[in-house]
Every structure is written in structure tokens, then in C-alpha cells.
Amino acid sequence: MGEGCDVRRWDELLPDTLGLVFKNLSLQEVLTVVPRVCKSWQIAVLGPYCWQEIDIEEWSRNCWPEKIDRMLQLLIKRSCGSLRKLCVSGVPNDSSFMFIANNAKSLQTLRLPKSEISDSIVEQVAGMFKNITFLDISYCTQMGARALEAIGMQCKFLTGLRRTMHPLQVIGKVSQDNEASAIASTMPKLKQLEIAYMLVGTTSILEILESCRHLELLDVRGCWNVSLDESFLKKFPRLKVIGPVVVDCYEMNGLDNCSDFSASSGYLPWDFVAGDMDDDYDEMSDGFWEDDQHIEDVEMWFYDDLNAVDSGYDWPQSP
Known part of the structure; x- marks a missing residue:
């Protein structure tokens, strides 16, 4: 890539942002495909960001x-x-x-x-x-x-x-x-x-x-x-x-x-939890x-x- 060119690193997106992206995928893809792409995507799917x-x-x-x-x-x-x-x-x-x-x-x-x-x-x-x-x-x-x-x-x-x-x-x-x-x-x-x-x-x-x-x-x-x-x-x-x-x-x-x-759909606070x-x-x-x-x-x-x-x-x- 040329000098000064911005490179999008999907694996570095915040979990809440990934959760918004994954909402466009099918349920089966989110549960069985996305977690195997990379560690950060696995963490996002395991945590609450995809399931509000x-x-x-x-x-x-x-x-x-x-x-x-x-x-x-x-x-x-x-x-x-x-x-x-x-x-x-x-x-x-x-x-x-x-x-x-x-x-x-x-x-x-x-x-x-x-x-x-x-x-x-x-x-x-x-x-x-x-x-x-x-x-x-x-x-x-x-x-x-x-x-x-x-x-x-x-x-x-x-x-x-x-x-x-x-x-x-x-x-x-x-x-x-x-x-x-x-x-x-x-x-x-x-x-x-x-x-x-x-x-x-x-x-x-x-x-x-x-x-x-x-x-x-x-x-x-x-x-x-x-x-x-x-x-x-x-x-x-x-x-x-x-x-x-x-x-x-x-x-x-x-x-x-x-x-x-419905009331405001703003995100609620929580402690991020990810498991095995x-x-x-x-x-x-x-x-x-x-x-x-x-x-x-x-x-x-x-x-x-x-x-x-x-x-x-x-x-x-x-x-």
C-alpha cells in the first residue's frame, strides 16, 4: 500500500461496531461462520454486542x-x-x-x-x-x-x-x-x-x-x-x-x-464477557x-x- 494510505483492519473494529455489522448476516452465519474468522470476531459474537x-x-x-x-x-x-x-x-x-x-x-x-x-x-x-x-x-x-x-x-x-x-x-x-x-x-x-x-x-x-x-x-x-x-x-x-x-x-x-x-434504543452499560x-x-x-x-x-x-x-x-x- 502507498505511504499515507489508510488500511481498514476489520479485526481491529470495536466489538460494538462489529455487532452492528453482523446484524446484516443470517443467524446461522453469525453463530457458525463469523466466530472462526479471527479472534476479535469470535469475542464479538460471544459477547453481548451482537445480542442486544x-x-x-x-x-x-x-x-x-x-x-x-x-x-x-x-x-x-x-x-x-x-x-x-x-x-x-x-x-x-x-x-x-x-x-x-x-x-x-x-x-x-x-x-x-x-x-x-x-x-x-x-x-x-x-x-x-x-x-x-x-x-x-x-x-x-x-x-x-x-x-x-x-x-x-x-x-x-x-x-x-x-x-x-x-x-x-x-x-x-x-x-x-x-x-x-x-x-x-x-x-x-x-x-x-x-x-x-x-x-x-x-x-x-x-x-x-x-x-x-x-x-x-x-x-x-x-x-x-x-x-x-x-x-x-x-x-x-x-x-x-x-x-x-x-x-x-x-x-x-x-x-x-x-x-x-419503544424507549430510546441507546446501548446500555454492561461488563463485557467472553468465554471459551x-x-x-x-x-x-x-x-x-x-x-x-x-x-x-x-x-x-x-x-x-x-x-x-x-x-x-x-x-x-x-x-
């Missing part, structure tokens, strides 16, 4: 429950308490949720669609999620009004809730108005509420509107028992209501984007990627971003 935001939702959708549990334990431990965002589908049981609660007290955004989590465990550990600002518990059939009430009572910073149901999941249910009442009575700071396909009536929605005066987005697509008078809605000039009519997801491009209203790689290599080679399972690049799926709602593809159209 963990999005394994796409990967977990096609995994056996035991694999999801093992991956959660591996990655959350690496975050060393600095985890701010966790996205995972199909948390298999209450003990897995308890592990999340005990080891991720800095969480601000938590997305747990299709998880097998009960009311009783939520009541036990809701107080450990005091920093949560956005929560996605869509398609969680084991949770109900008790869990929502516990969340509302304990998570005082909650401004976004997604409780979307699949039409097939509510077959046989008489009503979910008790869930709507729990939301209305305990979550006054909500700015965004998505309850598509919940079995709620007009009275329950009016209760929510009267109690949650900061609402800016209300998604009631597929809530066929809801009828909101346009003249009444003029009382809420900041509120955007979607539904109950279901439109094709491509028709929503004209709607404004909505953020998840041998155990982690054993974990990575012990069935995580077997059967030629295709691992997509890790993406941040913002359910609360109306231009990126993926579940709209399986929603039936309005009758």
Missing part, C-alpha cells in the same frame, strides 16, 4: 420446541442482561418464558406469537418486564384476560399491544370481551392496539376508547361484532381505526407507518442446522408497521 436485539422469529417458525428452547438459552445468556428486543415464535412452555423473564429484565420490545404460555406463569413473572413498551402475544391461545390484566398492572410503560387471533383459533369461544375489559382497565397509556379477529363487541371497544385516551392506532379487522359510528370517532382526531372490514394487505400501502413506540468457544461450537453442531433447514437472514419484522404486517396473508377477506 435477538430476532429468531423466522427461524423458530419451523423448529422443534426443544431447539427453540436451546437457542433461547444460548443467545439470551450471551446478551448478559443487555437484551432490549426479543422476537421468537412458538415459545414452547412456561419454563422457557420463565427463563426469558429471569434473564432479560432490560427488554423493551417482546414478540412471542404462537407461544404456549399460560395465564398463571404470566401472573407470576409480569413484574419482571417493567421496561416493556411493545408486546406481541398474537395467536397465544393459552393466554387470556388474567394474563392481560397482569401485564397491564405491572408493565406501566406499555404503549403498544398486539393480540391478533387467527379465525380458526376462536372457534368455539363465546366471547373475548373480558380480555378487552382487561386492556381497558389496566393499559391507559396504549398508543397502538391490534386485536384483529378477537371476539369482541362494540361495547368493549367503546370501553377501550374511553379508557385509552392516547390511542393513535386501533386495528379491529375481522371483529365482525364491532360497529363504530363515524360521528363518534370524530371525538378522537388522532385515532386511526382499521377494520372491522378486512382489506388486502397490498391496499394498506397508503397508510402511515407506525413505530413500536468449545461448548458453543458443540451446540451449533448438535442439530441446530440439521435436515438442511433453510435459515433466512434475520430481519426485524415490525408487526406494528402497517407496511410489514405478514400475518395479513392468512386473514380471510370480509364476508
